[in-house]
Amino acid sequence: MPELVQAAQVYAPTRTLQIWKSLLNWLAFFFQIFVQILKGTPCVTQVLSYFGVRNSSLLSSSPQFKPLPDVEPPEEEAPPTSSVALSTLQITTGSVPISVEEERLQKLTVVLDLDETLICAYETSSLPTIICTQATEAGLKWFELECVSSEKEYDGKPKINYVTVFERPGLHEFLKQLSEFANLVLFTAGLEGYARPVVDKIDLENLFSHRLYRPSTISTEFREHVKDLSCISEDLCRVVIVDNNPFSFLLQPLNGIPCISFSPGQPHDNQLLEEILPLLKHLSEQKDVRPVLRERFQMPEWFQNHGIPTCEFTNVR
The missing domain is CATH 3.40.50.1000 (HAD superfamily/HAD-like)
Structure with missing residues (x-):
């Protein structure tokens, strides 16, 4: 009997310790569930995994996103350079002449x-010779010519006047x-x-x-x-x-x-x-x-x- 009593005394603390551990585990479990509820996104997979459930059909209830294939997207075909240049030239050269033409001033x-x-002109007959001499010495250009006068000669023919013309x-x-x-x-x-x-x-x-x-x-x-x-x-x-x-x-x-x-x-x-x-x-x-x-x-x-x-x-x- 004394051995049984001694064994019971040794076993009792061990049993009590296991009960407390189990109780703490359950408290931790419920605490995690409570935290997930507070966050508003309870993670079912975590709850199930806590119980050791690894069923792929159940885990797939949450969305699974596969990564995009590691391939560069196809490059967009750039328009031919010649066509872009041509359209640009058409816009530029097509609009500028019109505006220039509109703004161009009349001559x-x-x-x-x-x-x-x-010029300055005199009748040659009344012009002093000294004036022509001085003009020539100063480099002034002058010439003589015949001009038809509005007056008539005695025989009815137009009168001819001789004129000396100085150019400015x-x-x-x-x-x-x-x-x-x-x-x-x-x-x-x-x-x-x-x-x-x-x-x-x-x-x-x-x-x-x-x-x-x-x-x-x-x-x-x-x-x-x-x-x-x-x-x-x-x-x-x-x-x-x-x-x-x-x-x-x-x-x-x-x-x-x-x-x-x-x-x-x-x-x-x-x-x-x-x-x-x-x-x-x-x-x-x-x-x-x-x-x-x-x-x-x-x-x-x-x-x-x-x-x-x-x-x-x-x-x-």
């Missing part, structure tokens, strides 16, 4: 007076450079019988597109032989007249450039190349020349100071 029209603007310095270079960016029109109050042979002599390359003589001028209550630019173009935003006589353009004062009168006593005159040509180049870049000319010369005010009201002529149309 400037420059109306030039003749006497004392481009830089005349030919001026006309050549100006013709590169402007249409040239000659407009003189002189008679055709005199003016035509003079222009033929100074315009050997036919740079003037039109020639207008005295019959093309009009008379107003203020002055005669006025040059109405509307006979050249209805749209005057790109029309300029260069004349030593401002009264010639009193109908369109905003289109005029008054220049200094030329005479053979001014052999070193530089108006054409150094003053007028740069201004005309600048005007050729303007959509409307009139605002620039008004600010530069203030011709409406000049005419008003000379008793000529110009308010009816100064509206920019």
